[in-house]
Amino acid sequence: MNQPSSVEASPIRAPVWLRNVFLCMLVLLMAATAARGLLRPEEKPDRWQQVQLPKWRRGVEFEQSLQRLDQALARRWQQAGVEPAPKAPLLLLARRVALALCGTVPSLEEIRRLERYRGPDPLGWWTQGLLEDPRCHDYLAERLARSLVGVEVGPFIVYRRQRFVGYLADQLAQDRPWDQVVREILTARGLWTNQPQANFITVTLDDNDQEQPDPVSLAARTARGLLGVRMDCAECHDHPFDRWTQQDFHQLAAFFAPVEVRFFGVRDGQRHYYWKPLGAERPVRGYPRVPFAAELLPKQGVPRQRLARWVTHPQNRAFARATVNRMWAVVFGRPLVEPVDNIPLEGDVPEELDLLAEDFVRHGFRLRRLVHLMVASQAFARDSLEPPGADRRHVEKAVANWAIFPLTPLRPEQVARSILQATSPGTIDHQSHVLVRLVRWAGEREFVQRYGDLGEEEFAPRGATIPQRLLLLNGKLVTERTRPEPPLGASFQVAHFAADDEEAVRIAFLAVLTRAPEPEELRFFAAWLDGTQGRRRQRAIEDLYATLLNSTEFGWNH
């Protein structure tokens, strides 16, 4: 309704009633769009019908790699003297995959689809379907971005975090080889807006150093995020426990010294690098040198390009191992080597880490293949059940050796998304109505803010807190999402459309916990609904949903 000011003074100014009519029409139009979208959703093309396992996934080489991985796991269990837990049911495995790849529990709609699937390898099919889902690209991109650019808002003018995450999501959508992506990020040039990968550089812009990228932060992120070594501990002195010297670290930082940000964006200039050895009076010049495997470093070229080639060199085991360890942590909730970014270069590492790294390099650094291998492994297939009567030490040993699936708390955005998904009848994804997506975005954001984001250290061991518990018990999201609001509230729908009490309990269990209730549970919760009608019934179902959403089983990956 913005009228130019000249119109205000004009004699043919539209009368007030006419403007009000326009406004009403606009509001009606918006309401109609919303209503149409909600009541008669557009026919979504069924993505799942096209989902097929890729050829390589059915190939001999994949099977061989998987077999080697499973053999290593079997050896490990034998050596540790632990009995593997029973195989987890398919729905539980599907829940784990959905949480890892899309950050949410599966929707009721998706569960039904999986139950109907009659192919030979339902878990592989399910995993492939989610890997092709744009939700997965966005979600994994966000998780991977944390180790590359952190979570800070960053320098206002020259940094666009969303652009960087979007860039990663595009690469994941195409399943581009990860080594190529990393090279693009490390060697990015140009403006942070049209060359989104350049944000890896610009996020480190330091206001004290003439607004230029900070080689120390860049070296630290490269070492930890891409190579899985914590050399930054040697920034001020030689590492007290590890092999890294202060010189090693600053020589790595020297590769980034020439990078500068000018009017036309990131470029390679001529800056030299100086650092101050511990106890020295004056800074000394640092020359670009790599801290290990120097033979893999190209002799010629711009420093950053040489570094990028070295980092992603097929024989640079650190890169492949670091990637595998991080993806394992995404899939299992806990890395193979802890902490996720501190993998010993020499000495013992789990055999599984090297087997997966080897397959990853040999088959072109494809993240999707890596995820498939992990999900198909015997470790992923284990339930989290403990043998009856086993003592604490035995159980801990079994968990440490992946014979029992580890319990890990859902991440804040996983909790938020799962609450939103579990209380929605359909899948919330890119094809959902714009209003549904908007509600999801706002709800998730507000919830995560109160729940507390994990920041960069997303795999550090942690516990829940009392404010988090309170948020789930009495907070806005759970309250609003469980309220029996017509026509789309889950408890309203269940109250009206479930055939009987038991059916209602079954639906709620499937939607929230991704499993059917056991007979005892069915009896217990159906009793809440027994003989209820109308509002009382809706309230009982609301209580059922709120209870399920507060359970340990919902809040933890298991």
Place this chain on the structure above:
Amino acid sequence: MHAHLTRRQWLGATAAASLPWLTPVAELLAQQPGAKRQPARSLILLWLAGGPSQLETFDPHPGTKIGGPTRAISTRARGVQIAAGLPRTAEVMDQVALVRSVRSQEGDHERGTYMVKTGYRPNPTVNHPSIGAICCYALPEAVPGLGRTEIPRHVSILPGQWPGRGGDLGNQYDAFVTYDPLRPVPDVTPRVGESRFRRRLAGLEHLNRRFARRRPVQSARTLDQTLLDRAVRMMSSEQLAAFDVTQEPLAVRERYGNTPFGRGCLAARRLIEVGVRCVEVTLPGWDTHADNFTGHAELLQVLDPALSALIEDLKQRDLLQHTVIMCCGEFGRTPRINPLEGRDHWPHGFSVALAGGRIRGGVVVGQTDPEGSKNTVDPQPVANVHATVLAALGIDYTREYESHSGRPIKLCEGEPIRSLLL
């Protein structure tokens, strides 16, 4: 791989003590040699988000090129002048110490906030805890004479974008976030009636028992049931009333000012009375790149009554000696006035006001240049301000904890400003 070992040992040792608000047992209250007063027990951080201008608050330079139209007034502290917009604060300046030469290296809001709240520059490899989290970590859960604190010990009222975080000390030290004290405290009131709430708890017990029965070892480590019990206990704690400022006489409320920030300061006083260790109250809006003088004049009308009433009120209740007040933002503002009558970010010499506990009132440390250069007399890094505050709280600020990456990190790397401590 000693690094792994050390880290594990540390985690093992702290895991048992990591129940929220059950601080690891600390050898605390390290008395400073020659200390004349008992250390304080709580901290109130008045956070002026956006970066207040030192020239319009605690360090006016009237009559100079950089001073702008801001006038200075004399205060209860001899020889100390502050901006005319703070007349009531001037009356309590004998209780307040000013550090006018604080230097930070961070001129960006996010990084500056991190620096001033934690005492460290941002570093991708360490998550430094903010000063409130350090208080909760280093001081015992129960305040002597008050008994156990059932409500969160670290509270952020009207949080800005970056409320205090526990960082590498653990998320149990994150600030509990709450809003205008006229609004109910979030999440502590059941949304359904008593009987329905009980029914939900019974259902939850049924579900959790089944889950735990089959995974006794792993689920015991989740602490879920313990946390649930404590959360439910907190919901009925009488200490929650401390958030409710309407229980105060109207006259007291009016002294603090009828603003969310004023009410926040009043709630802060009530909270430390029941044993909360750190309350952060935020007053945003100081980022005056344009129209600096009008913007500051409005904000000072909010700050002045709240700050002065807080100091007077604590003093009257004999609580000022048990409480440290720290009032500042993430940086100061440029001496140069820009063409929009605004001032930009200036981390090279800005003011922090301290009061209470072992802080000596009526003292000023450092001077900024009346010409507006970066040269300051007696420059103090942010870490020194932190060390001073921690010392006033009787916390051994040189104590180390281990970061998630296994690095030993000191609670604070600065040195206390001795002239400020009694």
